Amino acid sequence: MNLKPLEDKLVIKKIEVEETTQSGIVLPSSAKEEPNIAEIVAIGSGITEDEKKKDQVKVGDRVVFSKYAGTELELDKEKYTIIKFSDILAVVEK
Template identity: 70%
Template sequence: MNIKPLGDRVVIKKVEVEEKTKSGIVLPSSAKEQPQIAEVVAVGAGITEDEKKKDEIKVGDKVIFSKYAGTEIKVDEVEYTIVKLADILAVVQ
């Protein structure tokens, strides 16, 4: 991947989640602020070089983020989303 996000931004790739498997995470379609699962593919220097933020998130993490946050771009036929760290709610471990 050849996109370096600036500042506190993160590049993520949406993950398909099958509905209703026992151990899967199911996101209700009626959620007020529809969240989605994604994988982190790049983290901005404003995060990796900040003592407090650098441990919050790293490449490969699965994260929950607000569906309507960010800007979508397509690189080599793959769709990515550029979001701010503040739009990422949690890391799924």
């Protein structure tokens, strides 16, 4: 991927989660709401150079983001979303 976000933007890739009902039926991601959890793929320089923000997120972190945030795009048959740092609600810790 050759996508470099500017300023306080991040490039994220949504994590697809299959869900199984109690009766054992697997619901594909197309049959339910879009996930609000994603993995950070790239971080803009406005975040990495800011003393307060730089230690809060890093590439590879899983984050929860605002439902209607960002701009979606497709590059090399992969779907990505570009969001602002302020659209991140939480970091998912393992």
